[in-house]
Amino acid sequence: MLAIIVHTCLITTLAVLWKQASPQAPLRAWIVPGLCLKLLGGVVVGWVFSKVYGYGGDSWNIFYNAQAVSTLASQDLTAYLKLLFFNEYYYLADLQDPRIWEQPRYLFIVKIASVINLATQQNYWFTSFYFSLFAFSGLWQAANTLSRLFPTTKLAAIFAFILFPSVVFWSSGVQKESLAIGIMAWLIHWFLVIFCDRQTRSGFYWIKVSLLSMIGLYGLWKLKFYYFGGLVPMLVTVALAYKVYLWLKSDKKTRQVLWLPLVLFVSILGILLLTVSFMHPKLHLSEFMHVLVVNHNMSFHFSAPDDLIYYYRTDPGFATLTSTPGNLLYNSPLALISGLFRPFIWEANNKLKLIAGLENLWMLVFTLYALFMLFFRRQQLFQEKALLIKQRFLMIGAIAYIIFLATLLALASPNFGTLVRYKVGFMPVLLYLIHLPLARPLTRWLRRFPFISKFI
Secondary structure, three states: OHHHHHHHHHHHHHHHHHHHOOOOOOOHHHHHHHHHHHHHHHHHHHHHHHHHOOOOHHHHHHHHHHHHHHHHHHHOHHHHHHHHHHOOOOOOOOOOOHHHHHOHHHHHHHHHHHHHHHHHOOOHHHHHHHHHHHHHHHHHHHHHHHHHHOHHHHHHHHHHHHHOHHHHHHOOOOOHHHHHHHHHHHHHHHHHHHHHOOOOOOHHHHHHHHHHHHHHHHHHHHHOHHHHHHHHHHHHHHHHHHHHHHHHHHOOOOOOOOOHHHHHHHHHHHHHHHHHHOOOHHHOHHHHHHHHHHHHHHHHHOOOHHHEOOOOOOEOOEOOOOOOHHHHHHHHHHHHHHHHHOOOHHHOOOHHHHHHHHHHHHHHHHHHHHHHHHHOOOOOOOOOOOOHHHHHHHHHHHHHHHHHHHHHHHHHOOEHHHHHHHHHHOHHHHHHHHOHHHHHHHHHHHOOOHHHHOOO
């Protein structure tokens, strides 16, 4: 009972202090309702996993394993610290899944959960709250920064990062995605601030951001290396391509063309990836493709036939996706469509897949609408002229990130259930972009209602 009172007061205090520390934030009004929605999402995750999976699914398994690990702290603190920092093996009789010693990424999230468990006295729900709190802090910061830099897109940012059901659900509770999405959102926030803001930053700010970014990058690599491999190259390429653009622009002989940002981005990204692939044998393209297909085959063989993406020359129960560039490129269009919009609504054979199908239908409709408005109506997705060139680079980087990660995840994990969960890694960015055409007119209409206007 004491733990419930303490943690309830602590989370409430954090929310109040957060709101007080953000008097000018565009999304200040969303701190409390957004956080409450996120905490509720964590509760729903725990409930759904316990009902759908008899063993509780990944969320409860992480908690049970973390419970066994954190119990070690009261028995042998030295052994616990060695396990925590050096992965030193220690026999734990109550361990739910002994295979965690063979799964470094799973062990990493279990260790983090074990530390939180020590503070929550092994309470799943409060451990879930802190996972959700971290995820929301990053998502709110990213949405708030987008709303500040591009005020006309505020509604799109709110919907994409704070309100969309799958984003709320799959980045809440005791899950690897909660921490990974929180880290990614913080990294996006810092990148946008540094890339777009013109104000001078103090030395302390740079030290703080650099240190936290390195910790975040390490955590993201340990949790979800696919997310790391999708986000980091795109952010680096956007920054480098913009620098090269400014250098070319300074040359008066250089003719400025609309497609120059795209050419620079693609060229620098290609050079960057090629350079990285030769830095270490495990980073080579052939090794990357091999690991991709191995993950695909593992997922394929453990999935139900009606819950799979079937690629070229792939029959039910037999995976033939190969690690050759030609085969992967041939299947990439199907992987991209599947990663973005599948399962389709007619592929749903249970309630969870039906919900995912409805969301995917929503995203498909708004993607087509955004493309129509962009290419046929020539509508500017952003209305802010001050950052016009930077907007182009950010747009190119965001689209490249979505395409890369959607294709990669669909190839590596052809299981619809897993894919629905993993795609949360790019879903907020996709949702933000496809709702930009409607953001401004809808905002004007909603401001006619006094109660709603204070939230937008």
